[in-house]
Amino acid sequence: MRAASPAANLKVVLLGEGRVGKTSLLLRFAKDEFSDTQQATIQASFLSKKVLVDAETSVALSIWDTAGQERFHSLGPIYYRDADAALLVYDVTDKDSFDRVKSWVKELKKMAGRNIVLAIAGNKIDLDRQEELDLTEQTEYAESIGASHFTTSAKLNKGIDAVFQDLAKRALVSKRRAAAAAEAVESTLVPRRQGTLIIDERPKAPPKRSCCS
């Protein structure tokens, strides 16, 4: 156990099509467990883990694993609404699952906070034996939306720590920047408001304490 307390508590949500390996990724990351026979996820589940982002900074990740099927989205917002980061997972052997990543990106832009940090993970690279993986489209897309792209295998434990580390690092930066920006906004807005007497343009109250941080 590290003595230093985490610099931040970040809320991460795992999203993606059903059966791409969200639960397996999380179990591998948080508990270093893997099962070939993972039951379908019916309701979101929660795990947390501390990650070292650099030599002296660690952050606590509170990770929600969600049900993949679209029908369950109506139960989703409580998990991603105030998330600091989202890991969008697709299956490298299933092209359609990447389309769901794209639709999730759109959804998150609407529903989640602006500062949410995104990473995309192409999972199940262990299954792709035949040809060289061509993921240029996916990496380009990731770049275009400012997300990082990783390939992972929960089965072989490849690339998983890197994904979460990256997410943690960037989410921490983003959170700090957002906090700084909020302060700045507040300081610039306050005098103006006093000058013009517009009462309802009061800066938004700082975001409520997120559920699991």
Next chain:
Amino acid sequence: MEERRESHAGSSTSGKAGLGFGHFSSRHNHAPSTSPSGSPYRPVPGQARRFAKNSSRKESPFTGELVDGVPPAGWKERIGDRVYEANFGNGLNETKSVTVENGHLVRVSSTSRVMVSSTSSTVRIDQTTLVQLNRRPGLADERFSEDEEQGGRLQNGSASQATFAPLAELSELVPRSQSLPVERSKWEDPGSPPLRQPLDRFGFFTPPASEQVEAATDGKKVEKKEKTERERDERRLRKWRKMIGAGGMEWKHYCKKKPLVVKRRIRKGIPDCLRGLVWQLVSGSRDLLLQNPGVYEQLVFYETSLSELDIIRDISRTFPSHVFYSQRHGPGQRSLYNVLKAYSVYDKEVGYVQGMGFLAGLLLLYMGEEDAFWLLVALLKGAVHAPMEGLFLVGLPLVQQYLFQFERLVQELFPRLGAHFEEECINPSMYASQWFITVFSYSFPFSLALRIWDVFLSEGMKVVFRVGLALLKQCHDDLLKMPFEKLVHALRNFPDELLDPDTLLPIAYSIKVSARLAQLKEEYDKLHNPQSSALPEPVNESRATGNSTRDLVRRDSKDGSIKSGSNRSKSSDSLGE
């Protein structure tokens, strides 16, 4: 595509003979066939033997013989020359599909699938060939010969045995008896390595070695408990058999005469060997099945569903630790696929939603495919109780309502816990949504899930509220001390000793919720759909309500939606009412 065909072929359900309710086949309850040679559903031993002889010829295991003199009316070819449909012309509009290669019958998929428990059937193979297939009552005792394991066909035994090879596999699976582990090798896919993992009495693989140490300490206790449970079940079995009567004849009468006795006995647990049958009786699915002959087959074979891919994705992830579903493309997975696909066609609005697999999966361990399908229909469309389809419709309206009701009940019954949850931002959807969506079948011990299902099918969804509240009540004080992270974990991992049905259920029954549930439902409707009748979804919602509409619901679901279901299946392009 291949995947699909694979799922269709071969077959499924059940050597339920071993479970003792084979004679409740829908076929059996119908009037005898018009065939002059007697009912095609009655075994014809002589012919079967003759047939079996043929089957021993390697190059031509099933050349086919005209064993029934009546050419079926209106049989027609399907899917090239591989699959045929035969109409028996017995007024029941029954269809059978067989797979034919080079003129030889290699598989009778629909027959084995649909004819869960009938003793025999005829199948037309080509213009001049009708084959009689017999399934002997003793099927469960038959074994594959060595030849079968080497990829050859069965040489001895009846024709049905060979043709119904998948059934033979299954018949060994279905009785979840103690003998199961010993006989596993018999049904195993010859290609797969032998299974070594031990099974529990329900057919679930028992935990791996890492947890064995802990298990060993109370192993004796468990054994003893199982023994007393078994003895108790045997005592009850006699009473139950009397209550049900031959062919389920006594059941309705008994329910009317002594409803409280029935209720009490169900709450004590339905004997495992009668469970499948009683579930069908109490849920009203038996009636649906009898009223809708041929519908299931139609749905499975001749309709396609937009959800097929989604279903396939989840098939191997439904009860993966149960032996019945553990084998890839095995009989369990195929049955599960068929039932879910059939439902997704039957009710296009609901389609397939994750979680339904657990409902169907649980049912299929106790009954054949067609029976399981109709039970699913009875539940979702509300044959006896409020329809559950709202749990799966877009927006999951019923889940939202149940969670609202549950949260309020928690706040009212356990105010301190309710406040603590609120403080820690624990939303009921974080722990209770799967209780409702899968009726405790998702992650609870199977012994508890079954007991809950007994009551759930006879008394309705309120038992889920009660059990959920009982769970919270039992660890109330512990939960109060926990912060968010521990709560999330604890609410999904209740201690084992709490999950013993005989202690938990009585506590659940002592929590009265009916009246308050109805009030909360009204409150919820006011908040969320003020004009319930104006919107399409709340129609289901309003049906989901109260007791006042229950009679109407019953009539509606049997004469209305069920029929419309079969209509829909015939004209696949009409999306329903």
